[in-house]
Amino acid sequence: MSQLTISQRGQQMPASPIRKLVPYAEAAKKKGVTVYHLNIGQPDIETPKAVLDAVRHAEFKVLEYSHSAGNESYRKKLVEYYSKVGINVNHTQILVTTGGSEAILFGFMACLDPGDEVIIPEPFYANYNGFAVEAGVKVVPIVSHIENGFALPPISAFEQAITPRTKGIVICNPNNPTGYLYSREEMETLKSIIQKHNLYLFSDEAYREFCYQGEHFSAMQLTGVEDNVVLMDTISKRYSACGARIGAFVTRNQQLLDATMKFAQARLSPPGLAQIAGEAAVDLPDDYFDETKAMYLERRNALVSRLNAIPGVFCPNPGGAFYAMAQLPIDDSDKFCQWLLESFEYNKQTVMLAPATGFYGTPGSGRQEVRLAYVLNTEAIHKAMDCLEKALEVYPGRIK
Template sequence: MPAVSRRSQSVPLSPFRKLIPLADRAKAAGKHIYHLNIGQPDILTHPLAVEKFRKLPWQILDYSPSNGIASYREALCGYYARFGVSVSADEIMVTTGGSEAILFFMLACLDPGDEIIIPEPFYANYNGYAHMAGVDVVPITCDIADGFSIPSVEAFAEKITPRTRAIVITNPNNPTGACYSQDELERLSGIVREHDLFLCVDEVYREFSYDSPLQSILQLPGLDAHAVVIDSVSKRYSATGARVGALVCRNLAVRESVDRYAKLRLSPPGLGQRLSEVMLEDDGQYLQGVKEDYRRRRDIVYERLQQMPGVFSYEPGGAFYCFARFPIADSEDFCRWLLEDFSHEGATVMLSPGPGFYATPGLGLDECRIAYVLNTDDLGKAMDCLEAALAVYPGSTLSGADAGSDVASSARR
């Protein structure tokens, strides 16, 4: 029998989906699962836009231009202008979700063997796309104790080599929920200009910054040749299935390189672009409501984690994720045990194990990512499950005295 490629056998597994077979078996056995493992919101896709979309006249679902429908790209210019970002339609490449934008960036801006520096923990699929592009990920470790803030300029300087070509961040961050300040972004800006690197910023959670306005990297001066922004409608409008993203860049050489790959894949999703354009027409009230909903969900998760003995948490500033440290030695085993061996009132909770978000071996063993994408009632029940599970988990690292302590192990950022 012909053998499959070595590349396919070594590509990193998704930490969001690797436990799906266990979850499927648990569901088949009648167990209810609260999914906090993946960023799939339960919020309705923009209802008014969906209604308008259903009435759009079309008879042939044709190819769109490889860089996206012109009217949609023009509409995106107006969207970015709300955030003080001035771009032209030509500086926007519409992609098949943010995922394709990430891959296009790596293929267009880096060669096999080049290095990218990424603060860890990071969005796990960066590892997979880097593997596909033959690019080496160089992690720079952030600390849960300070809410995963960006490391110092000196820490970055130690990681830069002749093969370094880019720094990649997500702001607000997935998986940590950290929001990077203007000072932190300016530090990164100085580094990439000094060393002539690209700065790729994944801004798909732009709307969900709860405590202070978010600064886009496209607002900083002097970065036109360096800045690449990744974007998507998936989380903004709870439209993950639309599969519409964007790569935004003022660097003409980058855009021309990306365009070569875009033409090879023909076109991004036509229906998704039409829906996305309609969603942009009147989204202010919708987005404000969604942001407030996620803020309430964040508060529930943060407050409940504070009450759990042995759990170390912080208050995430954005996105809809929290990375927490638990009194466990092996988060992979803990997440498996939750699905296979634990039940609380006929239900359990599904989390994402921490190691999949790190490139450094041995990190994240006592950490998990929580995606607070469920409504507040279900989220409360999920936290009940998690608290009950930690009290009986055979692999708990809590001593008897620790188990009786209060919330001293939790910290507000």
């Protein structure tokens, strides 16, 4: 007789490394302590009114299933959007997904079988682990280093990691959690690797618009590897619309589009109301991003300069996204982040950070690093840094 059990997959599925500290934050708040949330990528920036108004004023009688690939009108709008950022695709090469999350899952499902491997420079977005477990895929991390700002690991590191089961490489550009913006040269390096070894390149470009030095060079702009490249995209961060759950799976590989469409059909359609929002977002004035970007840049500058002014702290200047990784003089980032919430306060305030351990595939890595999301205004960032500075003076697990 079989037992009523949780699947091995369900057991292996990682719990969110960021959300595990939530009970400590809640307890701190109950004690009257203000918690500055630099732990998650939920921007405080308002969703553009025009985007929400499009939903408010949409005229329809029946909220019907959309096309499984997303409304054609939205996909055609997305062609305009991609054209503006230098990516030439047609609307049949776009599948609208339920957030970037589903684009990642679809990519893993359609390209990789259980036991197949993807190489991901670490630290990396923790939920890649979750989707890999769902698809039975093995994540093979290769190390990027804080010393050079988490630049792309050398070709030799990829070559050493490649096995007969390797089917692809995943990058996030600009990167969550490091904020690193891959240069055109690094993208060309990736091209040479995927060409040589016939690999997929899964490129998560959720933060494309938020680049502070240098232009964004998309994986979709690489030539000669059109069948290899899969773009995994989302409107979540771009328009501060995380709750919409609208993303896109984009590739020029027709065979892969055909296969992925079957996964899209199984779940019928992406969210309908939010597709209206996404479509309206493409029509935002071109200067929309200027303002948002300027805001994030100011926050980044405040955060990074404050961090590097703290004795023993090192934070490379991130070129994009809205994250920074900092090395701290601490014994263990999990302990430290919990301690910040549980045992520390400064003027009835503290700061919530994400321990970097959750972003590494290699056990034991990231114990002296934390990720900071600069999703709060500059004043709040300064107050949070005041807390961190004081905390590091008194933290019992301080090293060096």
